[in-house]
Amino acid sequence: MSSPEDDPDPFRREALGLLARAPSARLGELFPDLPEQEILRRPETGSVMVRGRAGGTGSSFNLGEITVTRASVRLPSGHVGHGYVQGRDKAHALRAAAIDALAQHDPKRIEVEILAPLRREEHLRRAARAAEAAATKVEFFTLARGEDE
Amino acid sequence: MYVAVKGGERAIDAAHSWLDRARRGPAEQPVLDTAQIRDQMSLAVARVMAEGSLYDPDLAALAIKQARGDLIEAIFLIRAYRTTLPRFGASRPVKTGAMRIARRISATFKDVPGGQILGPTFDYTHRLLDFRLLADGALPATDPAEACETLPEPAPRILSFLDRDGMIETAEPDQAEPADLTREPMELPAERALRLQALARGDEGFLLGLAYSTQRGYARNHAFVGELRIGTVPVEMEIPELGFSIEIGEIELTECETVNQFKGSRTEPAQFTRGYGLTFGQTERKALSMALVDRALRWEELGEDGQGAPAQDQEFVLSHCDNIQATGFLEHIKLPHYVDFQAELELVRRLRDGSAGQEDAA
Structure with missing residues (x-):
C-alpha cells in the first residue's frame, strides 16, 4: 500500500489518472470549453519507455514504448495544471492540463462535473469486461473414472 | 561497393503511384477505415505494436493500412516513426x-x-473456415454477461x-537501471x-x-x-x-x-x-x-x-531476431549492385580463361 509519503496528493494523482485514461471525446463532452489560460508548454507528443520485470517480480527491463502527449497551462488565478495522456491527441492533453489546474482552484466542481462521471464510466467499462471474462471461467468436473463398477 | 547512379525517377514515381492505387483497391469498394483495422484486425495490430516496440493501436492500424497488410513493412513504418519521438522518460515497472x-x-x-x-481464444475452435463470415458475419444475439457490481x-x-x-x-527485484538497446548498441x-x-x-x-x-x-x-x-x-x-x-x-x-x-x-x-x-x-x-x-x-x-544449440547461442539469437534489421539487410541486395557484380563477372571470366589455357596446354 502507498504511504502518505509516496502519495502526497492522492486526489490530484487519481484525477490525473482518470483524465489520462478517459476517452478524449468523452472529456470533450464533459468539458467542452477550455478556460482562459496561459499555455506554459504547448502540447507535445513523445514516448515513454514501459518497463516490466523478469518473472513479473524480478529485475526490471525495457519492454517497449508508448506514445504520450503532454501539456501545461496556467490559469489567471495562478494555478498551474499538467496533462500527461496516452496517445497523440493534443486536445486531450491540453484539456487534462486545464482540468488539473481548475481542480486545484475548485476541486468540488471538478469532482462533481468531470471526475465522478469518468470514474463511474470507467468502472462500468471494467465491470463489463470482467463479466465477459468471468463467463469464460472453466468449471471443472471429474468424469466417471470407471473404477466404480 | 556502391556507385551513385541517376535515372529512374519517372519509373519510381509511376511505381509509387501504382502502389497507392493497388493499396486502395477497386474504387467501387468502400475504403478501409483505420478504426476498422484497429478493432477488427486487432491481433495484427497487436503484433505490429509488439515488434514495432511502440504501443499505439491507431498508429499500428495506420501502418498496416499503408503497408497493404504487410506486417513487417508496417513494423518498419512504426520503428521509423518511433525514432522521431522525444523520450519523456521511463515508466515504473508495470505490475x-x-x-x-x-x-x-x-x-x-x-x-x-x-x-x-x-x-x-482460438483454442478449442475447430479451425474450420466459417463461411458465414463470407456473408455479413452477423452474430447471433446473445445476452450480455451480467455486469459485476464489484x-x-x-x-x-x-x-x-x-x-x-x-x-x-525466486524472482527478486533489484535497483539496477536496465540497459536500453534503443539508446546504446547491444553488446x-x-x-x-x-x-x-x-x-x-x-x-x-x-x-x-x-x-x-x-x-x-x-x-x-x-x-x-x-x-x-x-x-x-x-x-x-x-x-x-x-x-x-x-x-x-x-x-x-x-x-x-x-x-x-x-x-x-x-x-x-x-x-x-x-x-x-x-x-x-x-x-x-x-x-x-x-x-x-x-x-x-x-x-x-x-x-x-x-x-551448442541455436536457441542457447545469444549471439545467434539476439543478432538475428530483429525482423527490421534482418529485412533491411536482406532486401538491400535487391538494390543495384552493378559494379560489385561486374567485378565478380570479370574474376570468373579470368579464372575460366586461365583454366581454359591449362586445358589447351595439357
Whole structure:
C-alpha cells in the first residue's frame, strides 16, 4: 500500500489518472470549453519507455514504448495544471492540463462535473469486461473414472 | 561497393503511384477505415505494436493500412516513426500481478485461486473456415454477461504458490537501471534485461521456430506453462514537475511464465527454473515463444551444459531476431549492385580463361 509519503496528493494523482485514461471525446463532452489560460508548454507528443520485470517480480527491463502527449497551462488565478495522456491527441492533453489546474482552484466542481462521471464510466467499462471474462471461467468436473463398477 | 547512379525517377514515381492505387483497391469498394483495422484486425495490430516496440493501436492500424497488410513493412513504418519521438522518460515497472484479466490459464495446476479464464481464444475452435463470415458475419444475439457490481480481486501469480514452498527459483527485484538497446548498441554477452528487451521486440516467426527447436531437443528445457495471462495494466510514471507519479495510460499485455527443468546439487535442493515472456497486446504465441527462448538463453547462469544449440547461442539469437534489421539487410541486395557484380563477372571470366589455357596446354 502507498504511504502518505509516496502519495502526497492522492486526489490530484487519481484525477490525473482518470483524465489520462478517459476517452478524449468523452472529456470533450464533459468539458467542452477550455478556460482562459496561459499555455506554459504547448502540447507535445513523445514516448515513454514501459518497463516490466523478469518473472513479473524480478529485475526490471525495457519492454517497449508508448506514445504520450503532454501539456501545461496556467490559469489567471495562478494555478498551474499538467496533462500527461496516452496517445497523440493534443486536445486531450491540453484539456487534462486545464482540468488539473481548475481542480486545484475548485476541486468540488471538478469532482462533481468531470471526475465522478469518468470514474463511474470507467468502472462500468471494467465491470463489463470482467463479466465477459468471468463467463469464460472453466468449471471443472471429474468424469466417471470407471473404477466404480 | 556502391556507385551513385541517376535515372529512374519517372519509373519510381509511376511505381509509387501504382502502389497507392493497388493499396486502395477497386474504387467501387468502400475504403478501409483505420478504426476498422484497429478493432477488427486487432491481433495484427497487436503484433505490429509488439515488434514495432511502440504501443499505439491507431498508429499500428495506420501502418498496416499503408503497408497493404504487410506486417513487417508496417513494423518498419512504426520503428521509423518511433525514432522521431522525444523520450519523456521511463515508466515504473508495470505490475502484471494486478492485471485486469481477460484471459488467464495454467497448464500446471487445475484448481487455482481466481480460476482458469479462457478469454477470447482460438483454442478449442475447430479451425474450420466459417463461411458465414463470407456473408455479413452477423452474430447471433446473445445476452450480455451480467455486469459485476464489484470488480474481481487481482488473480494471484500461479508461480507464487511454488515460490512459497521454495520449489522454484525466486524472482527478486533489484535497483539496477536496465540497459536500453534503443539508446546504446547491444553488446554481447548481454545480461538478461537486455535479452528480454530484444526478445520482446523480436520477430514472432523467428522466436517461434527457435522455441520449437528447444521442444524438439535442441537445448531441451521441458517447459510447462505455469501461467499465461492477458489483460490490461496501468502505466505509471514519475512526473518531475509534479514530484509524484501518476497513471498516464493503460495498455494490454500478454505475460507468460514457464516452469522449467530443475536444477540442484548435493548441497542445494532441487528447484524448478523460470522462463519469462512479456509482450504488448494479445500476442500469446509470441509471449510463449519468448519465455522458452529466454529460458534456453539462461543456460550459463543456471550452470547447465552448453549444447551448442541455436536457441542457447545469444549471439545467434539476439543478432538475428530483429525482423527490421534482418529485412533491411536482406532486401538491400535487391538494390543495384552493378559494379560489385561486374567485378565478380570479370574474376570468373579470368579464372575460366586461365583454366581454359591449362586445358589447351595439357
